[in-house]
Amino acid sequence: MIMADEGFLDGLHAGFAVPPAELVALITRATGTAPEQVERLKVGDENEVHRAALPGGATVFARIRKPGDGTFDSEVWAMEQARAAGVPVPRILILTGIPSEAGERSAMVVEQAAGRQLGEVLPDLDPDRRRAVMINVGRVLARIHAVATPGPRRPDAAGRWPDPTDVRNSLIMEREAQRPSLEAAELTAAEIGAALDQVRRSPDVPPRTDAVLCHGDLHGAHVFVDDELAVRGVIDWGLWHGGSRIGDLAMTSTKYPEPDFEAILTGYGITPDPEFRERLAQAVISQSIPHLAWHDSIGNAPGRAHYAEKIRTALARLRPSV
Template sequence: MGGGLDHATFLVDDELVVRLVREEADRARVVPEARLLAAVAGAVPLPVPEPLVVDAGRGCLAYRRLPGRPVLGLPGVADHAVGLGEALGRFLAALHRLPTDLAEPDDAPLREWLEEARALYPGIRTHVPAHHRAAVEAFLAAPPPAEGTAPVLTHNDLGAEHVLVDDAWQVTGVVDWGDAAVTDPARDLGLLLRDLGPRGLDAALTAYGPGIDAADLERAAFHARCATLADLAYGLGSGLTDYTAQALTALGRLFPSAHAADGGDP
């Protein structure tokens, strides 16, 4: 089934999903991930994987396949952004209110995210449409926003590749919890902005309810921009064109061209 930078995923008999951690030193992480999933499963309004096999020695986590397809790469995401945002907003409202002892803290400062984006940019610059480069480079040259002060339990990798939907665009599951952490809620919100756009994020915030302020949204936009550049680099480096296409779409939303405000093409 593919996988990410830190694991490979296999489908067995069209029923069982088996995830294997790539690095031996990280294999024991499947145990706290399984504990987290057991706690989250009964507390959020969307399905999550429920582990059947947990093997720390092999870095193996296995669970029954959830129905649906990843949103990443599906045509028509923009047409369904509001519905997806509403479902994921309710999901995050429940997740972000769970106890913070269910995962480890991730307190990487925003300057590290910016430094990583700056390091990636020379390798992807020629793939960034020329009319967006000035906005990207201005973002990379500017300081990051102020740090958040109220960490919560987050999925911490809530990209379109980890959200499953059925043919009616109803969310059928949220998968891949290996990066879950106690950290800034803006990280989850930023990926909704990147993948669903402003309309999707607005719908998510309405469903989420009170608790998100202007500073949180500033950090969410920051994370959306960093994650867009990271996804573009990942898509280009791996040959996974769905990531590249999604990142290029997000570039148009998050880094408007200099002449877009004058009525020119974005």
């Protein structure tokens, strides 16, 4: 997970907040009981998130979109598709809207995932158990990718999925337009030129055919495991999309140290060959550029630096064949 400093998150989240009375009313509607305690979690740069303790010890989470930032409808669709494929996804208790001065804000309340966050568990595991749990993560990721989508990215409000060729052309234009963020991250002109060339070469972001469901953000805070190291929950589907298996694996590789990712590939059932490694590196570059640009746009320097390093590492791996 790319961590932002506390001051950055404080400033970002100060710009939007549901009034406490409305938050309590939302949770009460979803659960049938008023919460005993509600705590706001400043854990990301997209949604307002609150953890609520209920009478009897249960915990639920309220997630609210920023004003004017769309709805959770498509995210709910992705979660339902994953659940049908055997992926452990927390139950959604309510999907609704909350009025605000800036317009209606989409809101959802979900049950707490069973187990503990993978990111909390990993540091205490010996190498064998750490490899075992990452193999289990790979198996779950393979289940997610077993879900075919009608096209790449997401459908529009009318349910139409975009044309893959149009998506690819627009993606290349978007990456070119993100050059100023790459410069701000202190990538050299040669590195930027090589990175954009690999975007044009990559067959995987987006795929022309055979798009599958991709989580898009499978880091250690979004995976929950039990004491036996089985995956018990996959949360936060905000970056889901239709895409390629290699594209989603590439983004997953940016979230973990290399030995952990190699174990994910084992669980997924992939024995990497040179072609796979090349396509993976190309996809890492193409996936990292917009994430770098996003962190640059919101002023999150650690996130920008993280993805700049991922681009440099991927370029270094491609250099013999570039």
